Amino acid sequence: MKSAKTVFGQYLKNRGMLHSKQREEILDIFLKTEKHPTIDALYQLIRKKHPKIGLATVYRSMRVICDAGLAREVDFGDGVKRYEHEYQHQHHDHLVCLKCGRVIEVLSPRIEHLQETLAKKHNFTPIRHRMEIFGTCRECKRKEK
Amino acid sequence: MKSAKTVFGQYLKNRGMLHSKQREEILDIFLKTEKHPTIDALYQLIRKKHPKIGLATVYRSMRVICDAGLAREVDFGDGVKRYEHEYQHQHHDHLVCLKCGRVIEVLSPRIEHLQETLAKKHNFTPIRHRMEIFGTCRECKRKEK
DNA sequence: AGATCAGTTGACCATAATTCTCAATCTCAG
DNA sequence: CTGAGATTGAGAATTATGGTCAACTGATCT
Structure with missing residues (x-):
């Protein structure tokens, strides 16, 4: 490699x-x-x-x-x-904490696959994609209580 | 309503x-x-x-x-x-054509559900999310040939 | 309806991220 | 080593967006 x-x-x-x-x-x-x-x-x-x-x-x-x-x-x-x-790194999605800015990288082959299916259904040729979930991470949620 | x-x-x-x-x-x-x-x-x-x-x-x-x-x-x-x-519109994702700029709105309850699961697995409280697939739409692909 | 006052607006300025310009400098094939 | 062409640094330019503030307006009270 x-x-x-x-x-x-x-x-x-x-x-x-x-x-x-x-x-x-x-x-x-x-x-x-x-x-x-x-x-x-x-x-x-x-x-x-x-x-x-x-x-x-x-x-x-x-x-x-x-x-x-x-x-x-x-x-x-x-x-x-x-x-x-990007090199030698799998595509992944992000969980972005709106409080502390922490970013958790997550893999979801099943979502990836559904995205392919979705694009195909619309005769759309995918080049790249992104998915982010914005919210509150575990640590920030704990602090709130 | x-x-x-x-x-x-x-x-x-x-x-x-x-x-x-x-x-x-x-x-x-x-x-x-x-x-x-x-x-x-x-x-x-x-x-x-x-x-x-x-x-x-x-x-x-x-x-x-x-x-x-x-x-x-x-x-x-x-x-x-x-x-x-946003009002009276379901959450949806986007297929964005990089050639002509057209945006196709798509619904995928299965992806939505997997996103929930993914967040939960990381103890992450989702507030909002987004998913975009960038690529070439049907019309632009046809023109290329 | 008219007075009042806090919220809003328009015009312009401020900011921040990003890109452009161009003369000086560097890289590399020959 | 040299020359042609690519790249750089410094600062100006650009673009999207937000801030400031005096003038104005909408809603409430009388």
């Missing part, structure tokens, strides 16, 4: 794009994250090591990283783009 | 809010729409009849209309808020 970095390198080469230090570094930082960082969160992390890298470059690089199939944009309804790992 | 306007009137009264002409007119225009208008689309419609009504009022009124349970915010991933009818 090829590493994420190898995939990225090949993607760039195939497209005649350059393998810049910035892209390499931004990919590195992103791969080390485990949650759903925003552009700004990534930018802050990157700044510590490479204060010269600009915000616009982070935006541009994350787009390339998404196009290469290594990241996926997600949106939890708060008006900010977030990113999560 | 109470009409949407009646519900709105009662909501305003219960909260000590005023029943202004602007709110009435914006609700009227919204109720006549059938798709998923953006704020700007609604503003353009409203302007024709009431050129005095400002954009900020449309934003503010749509929030009130949502709070009153008559509309719901939706997001199709293009960075703009849209609104759809």
Whole structure:
């Protein structure tokens, strides 16, 4: 199985794009994250090591990283783009806590299958999909009492 | 069954809010729409009849209309808020065509039920949820060939 | 009906996320 | 090593949305 970095390198080469230090570094930082960082969160992390890298470059690089199939944009309804790992990660859905912002990733093969069926019924060719449940997580519910 | 306007009137009264002409007119225009208008689309419609009504009022009124349970915010991933009818409309999901922008509303009680189960399994209290499948609709697929 | 007062509006400004511009810089094939 | 072409950094531009505040309006009371 090829590493994420190898995939990225090949993607760039195939497209005649350059393998810049910035892209390499931004990919590195992103791969080390485990949650759903925003552009700004990534930018802050990157700044510590490479204060010269600009915000616009982070935006541009994350787009390339998404196009290469290594990241996926997600949106939890708060008006900010977030990113999560896409390479070697199964598709999953999210339970988003409206109190604390915690995000629980959940797998549901049965829902996935029903979605396929639903699309087929309407002659619709699915490319990607998303499902989020917004509510209150266990911890926040306990605190309320 | 109470009409949407009646519900709105009662909501305003219960909260000590005023029943202004602007709110009435914006609700009227919204109720006549059938798709998923953006704020700007609604503003353009409203302007024709009431050129005095400002954009900020449309934003503010749509929030009130949502709070009153008559509309719901939706997001199709293009960075703009849209609104759809909520009163006397079942919850449904969306098939969003990435080529032509068409949105097909679909019902799936089985998916709804699995979502409930999923939330319960994680001790998560659901408040609302959304599911969108992005892809190519029948018409756009036909054109491709 | 007229006075009153809190809620609302319109016009404009503020903000935040994201993208664009462009001169300077870097990457890489030859 | 060099040149052509891609990329970057800095800051301006854009877009959607929300905030401010003086002027205005709707509902209530008399």
